[in-house]
Amino acid sequence: MGTLMESAKVFFAEFMKLRSFLQQVAEIYQFVTRVIRNFFVPPYEGREILRQCFFVGNRSLFLITFTAFIAGVVFTRQSRPSLASFGAESWLPSLVSQAVVRSLGPLITGLICAGKLGSNIGAELGSMQVSEQIDAMEVSGTRPFSFLVVSRVTATTLMLPLLVVYADVVALLGSFLTVNFFNSSSFSLYFNEVATNVTYLDVFSSLVKSAFFGFAIGIVGSYAGYHSEKGTTGVGKAANTAVVVAMIMIFVIDLLSLQFINLFR
Amino acid sequence: MRFTENDTVKEAVNAKEGRQIVASIRDLHKSFGDRDVLKGVNLDLFESENLVILGRSGTGKSVLIKCMVGLITPDSGTINVLGKNVFELSPKELNKLRLQIGFSFQGSALYDSMTIRENLEFPLKRNLGIYDKNKLKDLAAEALEDVGLLHTMDQMPAELSGGMKKRVGIARTLILKPKIMLYDEPTSGLDPITSMEINELILSVREKYKTSSIIITHDISSAKHTSDRIVALIGGVNKVEGTFEQLKETTEPELEPFFKY
Ligand SMILES: Nc1ncnc2c1ncn2[C@@H]1O[C@H](COP(=O)(O)OP(=O)(O)O)[C@@H](O)[C@H]1O
Ligand SMILES: [Mg+2]
Numbered sequence A: 001m002g003t004l005m006e007s008a009k010v011f012f013a014e015f016m017k018l019r020s021f022l023q024q025v026a027e028i029y030q031f032v033t034r035v036i037r038n039f040f041v042p043p044y045e046g047r048e049i050l051r052q053c054f055f056v057g058n059r060s061l062f063l064i065t066f067t068a069f070i071a072g073v074v075f076t077r078q079s080r081p082s083l084a085s086f087g088a089e090s091w092l093p094s095l096v097s098q099a100v101v102r103s104l105g106p107l108i109t110g111l112i113c114a115g116k117l118g119s120n121i122g123a124e125l126g127s128m129q130v131s132e133q134i135d136a137m138e139v140s141g142t143r144p145f146s147f148l149v150v151s152r153v154t155a156t157t158l159m160l161p162l163l164v165v166y167a168d169v170v171a172l173l174g175s176f177l178t179v180n181f182f183n184s185s186s187f188s189l190y191f192n193e194v195a196t197n198v199t200y201l202d203v204f205s206s207l208v209k210s211a212f213f214g215f216a217i218g219i220v221g222s223y224a225g226y227h228s229e230k231g232t233t234g235v236g237k238a239a240n241t242a243v244v245v246a247m248i249m250i251f252v253i254d255l256l257s258l259q260f261i262n263l264f265r
Numbered sequence B: 001m002r003f004t005e006n007d008t009v010k011e012a013v014n015a016k017e018g019r020q021i022v023a024s025i026r027d028l029h030k031s032f033g034d035r036d037v038l039k040g041v042n043l044d045l046f047e048s049e050n051l052v053i054l055g056r057s058g059t060g061k062s063v064l065i066k067c068m069v070g071l072i073t074p075d076s077g078t079i080n081v082l083g084k085n086v087f088e089l090s091p092k093e094l095n096k097l098r099l100q101i102g103f104s105f106q107g108s109a110l111y112d113s114m115t116i117r118e119n120l121e122f123p124l125k126r127n128l129g130i131y132d133k134n135k136l137k138d139l140a141a142e143a144l145e146d147v148g149l150l151h152t153m154d155q156m157p158a159e160l161s162g163g164m165k166k167r168v169g170i171a172r173t174l175i176l177k178p179k180i181m182l183y184d185e186p187t188s189g190l191d192p193i194t195s196m197e198i199n200e201l202i203l204s205v206r207e208k209y210k211t212s213s214i215i216i217t218h219d220i221s222s223a224k225h226t227s228d229r230i231v232a233l234i235g236g237v238n239k240v241e242g243t244f245e246q247l248k249e250t251t252e253p254e255l256e257p258f259f260k261y
Helices: A002-040 A046-085 A089-130 A133-139 A144-182 A187-197 A200-226 A232-262 B005-016 B061-068 B091-099 B116-128 B133-146 B162-174 B192-209 B220-226 B244-248
Strands: B021-032 B035-046 B050-054 B076-081 B101-104 B180-184 B212-217 B229-234 B237-242
Touching (some): A002 A144, A046 A089, A089 A144, A089 A187, A144 A200, A200 A232, B035 B212, B050 B220, B061 B180, B091 B116, B116 B133, B162 B180, B180 B192, B237 B244
Parallel strands (some): B035 B237, B050 B229, B101 B180
Antiparallel strands (some): B021 B035
């Protein structure tokens, strides 16, 4: 009898956990659909979106430049010996360009932005939530959701593809300088080689993928911040959750998009 | 709305005195998880009165007034503000109602990424659609002047003291010319002199804007100065009611300590 009660209790506890998990999923689903609906419904947040776009670039550009350049250098240096051992050094630009455009560029940019922007958005909105600024906007009828959340998600979604193109260029530049360091080749020759090896599908799919990265980063950061718990620890937790979940999302989207794009190759 | 017989009598009396009810709360219940916070609150706010709600921390005073503006949805009960049932309004109608209610938050809730002026202009632009630069500036200046802080116009919230922030928070709601003001602990965390200035401000706001106000506080001297009537919120229900002088004689164990300072 006692054990039956015990197991009933355990079952009940598990049931409540599952219920709160499902509730959370439903809440996130609602949040996402609300953002998407607001994308297309006026009034649009033109000025605020521009301002947020600027922040997105401003906050991440230095880190992206630094990391993408080094990634280009390291990847080239490490690929060279293996290619050389096949006597296939001339394939280097082709290899590097595909690796950078298809995978390295988006991944580096995605992860850096997940860390930098995810935590920024989570902390910003979290502290606004905790200090009742969002409530204050709500009671003065100023539509905080579109002002704060939709503008940020729009900005990250628009900016990520641009940042990825930039990261690609920087990484390829790093790669070129590395190649040049060993045996001087001409800039135009190298980038010609790159251009002939990168297809439109590569570029297009990488841009779409990075737009999804941006969307995920914006959503995750905003959701964590908007629903952050009361108290100052809530802000830290929101920022932390945002980064971890956004990074996981980057990998998941990367994997899914790989499966999807392979349908077209 | 459910009125008991008693309410009808009370309403009749007040009607005779020519006072109208601008907000009424009936049998309001709210719990968070397994914590019952509000357990059947009944309350009326009369035209141009200053009603103080007195109660210890954590008794649900903030929850109560957040329900009044639809920030929190109660589990049961009704709230009627300016003739509208708050929980039956469409988002648009709720927005319109909120324009008539000024909410001064406990922590001021100034938008810390904006200047004081942008704080004040924010609801004008985004709610009323006023974009004319001169008009915005005039309105902001008037509201700031009302709270005596015209000179802070171009400062950031972080540069202001706690009392100044409270004033700016009040100015930001006054700019919309509200009919009802809800003050959430307007003097908490302030020194006695600054507190007194805020009390004076609350009185002068009523004078100028003809507002009816609910003032939440556990500051007995603030209650004394600002109240026409006091309601004590104890254990999630409205228990004792009366003027400051009447409540001074209370024998309610939860309330007595407030007056024995
Ligand atoms: N959004 C919320 N979620 C969960 N609990 C809440 C929430 N808001 C308030 N509470 C709880 O309700 C109780 C009353 O809170 P509050 O109204 O802020 O008290 P006070 O009378 O000091 O203003 C507190 O115990 C608080 O923890
Ligand atoms: Mg409170």
